[in-house]
Amino acid sequence: MLFVSGINFGSSYFECVNVKDLPISCSGNMRHLIVEACIARNLLDTSAYCWPGYVNGRINQLPYSVPAQGPGWSSFMKGAPLTSVMINALVSSPASSLTEVEKIFEIAINGSEDEKISAATILCGASLIRGWNIQEYTVQFITRLLSPPVPADFAGSDSHLIDYAPMLNVLICGIASVDCVQIFSLHGLVPQLACSLMPICEVFGSCVPNVSWALPSREEISPHVVFSNAFALLLKLWRLIILLLNIELVMYPQLDPS
Structure with missing residues (x-):
């Protein structure tokens, strides 16, 4: 039509x-x-x-809602900014290529604080749940973002993870659902994900509680919020690991239970 x-x-x-x-x-x-x-x-x-009569209806009537250029991965790759409308569009539709996901990952590494949060939100959206062709790379990027390297100019006495608290919390909440945990399991990244969560739990579980961070949604989070979300996700992973180990012991009884 x-x-x-x-x-x-x-x-x-x-x-x-x-x-x-x-x-x-x-x-x-x-x-x-x-x-x-x-x-x-x-x-x-x-x-x-x-073909005559193949298309029914008023073929000259154009849809009024088709803009000259709408928000989506195509316009994003052409340089469109990460506005709220663009973020919602990228969260709801999976990326179609590795190049698009890599660009989001680069923003999560080198962007501003708000851009890092937006990029983390996009990675945990449809590209993770429905992006079958790029899902393998998406889970790897998320795992890497949960273990950010120490900046070269970092000179603080506390852990560098504290500076990444807003982005880490978005990632943890974004992959906390059972479906997302299963996706990480299918790609064999549950051990790496658990290893990334353990230092987060250690750092934010012992952090001074009078520190807080404001998200773009105007929500404020504390270190204990980050710790609680990370620890709850870690418990889900341990339950999954124990379940998988029990299955392996049933299938291979000759294995050492320890």
Whole structure:
């Protein structure tokens, strides 16, 4: 329908199209399904869309909600800033390539405090849950962000992890669900994730409680909040590790239980 309507494919982002804005009489049948299957298998070309009577409805009625350039991964890779609308779009739709995820990871490393939090939020979104083609890299990037290196110019007496508290808390809360834990397990990163959480629990569990940090959402977090979230996630991981060990002992009884 959009093809016949003459929309410029180079300047429109179909992730922004709302189905409610399409013509009411736009519908399909088994014939449309068969033709689409043939086009997908290169048995027909897209000229089939121009067959007389193939497309129903008012083909000249363009969807009003299609902007010249909408928020999404395409516009982000072209240099669009991480506004709230852009962040929501990137969180809700998975990245399509490793290059896009790498750019988010670079922002999480070298960006401002707000940009680091935004990048962490994006990594824990659809790219982790539904990004099947880049999920392996996403879990690796998240694990690396949970163990940030000591800055070259760091001279404080406390742990350098304290300076990363807002981003660490976003990451921990973002992967705390059972589904995300299972994803890390599928990729074999549960031990690395547990090793990253242990120093976080140690540092923030013994941190002075009168320190706090403000998130872009205006929420304030304390060291004990970071500790509680990290420790709760660590307990989930240990339960999963114990379960996996028990399964291995059942399958391989000759293994040493210790």
